[in-house]
Amino acid sequence: MTLSLNWRKWLSYAGIALVVGYCMAPFYWMLVSSLRRTSDIFDNSAWPSAFSLENYLAVIDPAHGFTRALLNSVVVAGVTTAAALVLATLTAYAMARLNFRFKRVVLTAIIATSMFPVVSIVVPLLKTFTDIGWINTYQAMIVPSMSFALPLAVWNLTTFFRQMPDELEHAAMVDGCTRGQAFRKVILPLAAPGIFTTAIITFIAAWNEFLIALTMTNKQEMQTAPVAISKFSGASQFETPFGSQMAAGVLVTVPLVVLVLVFQRRIVAGLTAGAAK
Template identity: 60%
Template structure:
């Protein structure tokens, strides 16, 4: 048993190392002086913040891109939770024909690769004159967040006993009041987990945001980072891109570390009886 635990610890350490080394090298590259960008030393000595300052230069529009990402990810998360919570509750509590088929179709919609949706979305949004708008960035992101939220919360609501709502209604609550005051607070771990995962996915979305925006003021942070140009618009500004990558990634990493217990609880609670 001890040897198995040791092997498991070694395997876990290797996986963590494999995942963290690229992120570590991104931080090191971001803190190097531009003249030392291609140095192979493992530490950026001396430390320089020129790459970070270049990333937030006004001509790059990175600050506005961060705001756009926050608006798109936040709006997507709120809409996903508002629609997904009610949909999951209906599927879990209301008996109707083909309920499992409906749930299967909802989950199946998340299986389509995003790149296959580009041409239909582009044609649709051009016809609606939605290019370079927030709705063109928010609505496609719902195609990932909603199926995940509905699937996760349906399992979560099913494992909550219906007697809780019956008792609340006996005490004078309507069905909506029983859901809002009794069931929803108990389902908050699943709601919280779905919100975090949806926010991260919408924050990192790239291919659709790149295709549906051609105005720099409407582009999101991942798109702006990929389109950074060098001093002469021909060289590749690796240091600036790494600094922007750190600015985009660090908040998500900190949030995931702070709320990792809630995320794990929300993912596993629906499977427990």
């Protein structure tokens, strides 16, 4: 029996290691490639023969405009997350607590809107934004991103609010709070883990968005980081700067990894909240 338990434990560890290795292998190769010299970029060894920071120095070169692109990504992802979170929190609470006809249909319609492929709405949005003068503006990237971030946030938070007992608001209203005060002073603090988790997921989705940002901008100073990486150019038109692209990819990915690692407890708490009563 003990031997069987040990084998199961080691198989579990091996499975976890396999999954972690599979997920981390692309990032590891990107990191290693970013530290190679340009002449060694096609070296297949698992470790650079000589470390070099020339790719990172090339990325922060003002000619690439990557620093401004990072700032643009922060603005777009931050505003998208904040706006989507405010609207989703109010909508989800109403969907979870209020009873009205066709509520399930409304919820289904909300989540269905996030399933449309981005390419299907890019052309009409491009025509609309061109007519109203929104091309090369932040709102041209934020508004379409919200159309995909908001349904996901509403769906997640609706499920979370449903798991919170109605007695919380009733007890607060017995003590003299209005419905709005009960929501603000009682429900929101208790819902913080779910809201925080939804914010992280929304921010990551907005940070990595590419097609909308590529379509709605044609000026270098308005490009987001993913678009800037795709437009890196080499010394000649026939050269692809793989090293610089790898270094830029690391700089884009590291903030998200750090964010998840720092707040992993809150994220896990939000994902598992309400799983047990």
